[in-house]
Amino acid sequence: MPSSACRLYLVTPPRIELPAFAEALSAAVDADDVACLQIRLKEADDDAIRRAAEILVPIAQARDVAVLMNDRPDLAAETGCDGVHIGQDDATYAEARRAVGADGIVGVTCHNSRHFAVEAAEAGADYVAFGAFFPTGTKVAKTAAEPDILEWWSDIATVPCVAIGGITVENCPALVRAGADFLAVVGGVWNHPEGPAAAVRAFNRAIAEASGD
Numbered sequence: 001m002p003s004s005a006c007r008l009y010l011v012t013p014p015r016i017e018l019p020a021f022a023e024a025l026s027a028a029v030d031a032d033d034v035a036c037l038q039i040r041l042k043e044a045d046d047d048a049i050r051r052a053a054e055i056l057v058p059i060a061q062a063r064d065v066a067v068l069m070n071d072r073p074d075l076a077a078e079t080g081c082d083g084v085h086i087g088q089d090d091a092t093y094a095e096a097r098r099a100v101g102a103d104g105i106v107g108v109t110c111h112n113s114r115h116f117a118v119e120a121a122e123a124g125a126d127y128v129a130f131g132a133f134f135p136t137g138t139k140v141a142k143t144a145a146e147p148d149i150l151e152w153w154s155d156i157a158t159v160p161c162v163a164i165g166g167i168t169v170e171n172c173p174a175l176v177r178a179g180a181d182f183l184a185v186v187g188g189v190w191n192h193p194e195g196p197a198a199a200v201r202a203f204n205r206a207i208a209e210a211s212g213d
Contacts (some may be wrong), residue, residue, distance in 0.1 A: 004059070005207075006180055006210075007033060007035035007036050007182055007183075007207070008035060008175045008182070008185065008200060008203050009037075009038065009162055009183060009184040010029075010034055010038070010065075010184075010185060011040050011070075011164075011184050011185065012037070012038065012040050013073070013187075013190050014040065015043060016041065016052065018055055019055070022055050022059060024196050025059055025060070027200070028189060028197055028200045029063045029065050030063065031196070031197035031201050032200045032204040033200075033204050034065050034200060036065060037056065037067050038068045038085050038183065038184070039052060039053055039056060039057075039066070039070060050078070053067075053075070053081065055081070055083060056205065057079060057080050060068060061080075062089065062109050066082040066083065066105060067081045068105060069085070070085050071084075071086060071090045072084065073086070073091050073096040073099030073100060074099055076099060083100050083104040083106055083126070084096050084099065084105070084107075085109070086106065086107070086109065087108075088116065093106060093123040093124065105133055106124070106125055106126055107127045107162065108123065108129065110129060110130055111112060111142060112143040112144065112145040112146075114152065114153075118157075120159075121157055125159060126159070126160070127160040127182070128160075129161070129162040129163075130145045130149050130150065130153070130162070130164070131163060131184075132145065132165020132166055133146075133165045133167065134165055134166030135166050135167065136165050144165075147174050147177075147178035150179040150180050151179050154179030160182065161180060161181050162180070162182040162183075162184050163205050166187075166188075168185075169192075169202045169206050170206075172188075173185070173206055173210035176206075176207050177210050178196065181182060185199075
């Protein structure tokens with residue numbers, strides 16, 4: 001996941017129904033550019049996560065979309081994901097790196113903490129994630145972040161940054177202009193009134209306009 005123009009980073013809803021979600025994912029990743037899919041099923045047991053990954057990982061990877069497992073380096077490695085996303089209360093960076101290997105992706109939640117971000121980058125993280133930038137119905141956000149943290153990070157670091165938290169087509173331009181390398185989106189895509197495919201196209205148009213492309 002190299003740093004380049006801002007790209008879309010999809011996160012699964014907390015609960016999914018298969019095969020319906022697989023069809024929605026296929027439509028979304030076929031619609032326009034998507035960099036990454038994070039499988040984030042906090043309420044599911046390990047077997048349910050494995051079943052979901054068995055179906056979702058091939059769909060994404062066939063379109064050159066990287067797949068990350070949330071929280072669980074062990075399941076990321078077991079299910080053929082491209083890497084793992086860890087929070088401050090999950091596995092350590094070292095544990096995550098051992099599980100996914102030198103070529104795997106390890107992303108780290110840094111909330112609104114500059115200290116956490118510098119620490120993660122120095123450890124070797126492939127990206128740092130800041131948020132929540134806007135109110136979100138996906139989870140109770142532990143912190144609120146402002147776009148200036150993206151500007152600061154873009155000025156001092158080469159490690160990519162991900163913006164997350166309540167991001168929609170309408171509010172994303174400020175984050176793109178502030179320097180986000182990726183926009184992590186849940187409800188803004190899966191709950192879009194015109195469907196996930198239309199949402200992905202709309203996000204890509206908004207990103208291009210905000211980038212001046």
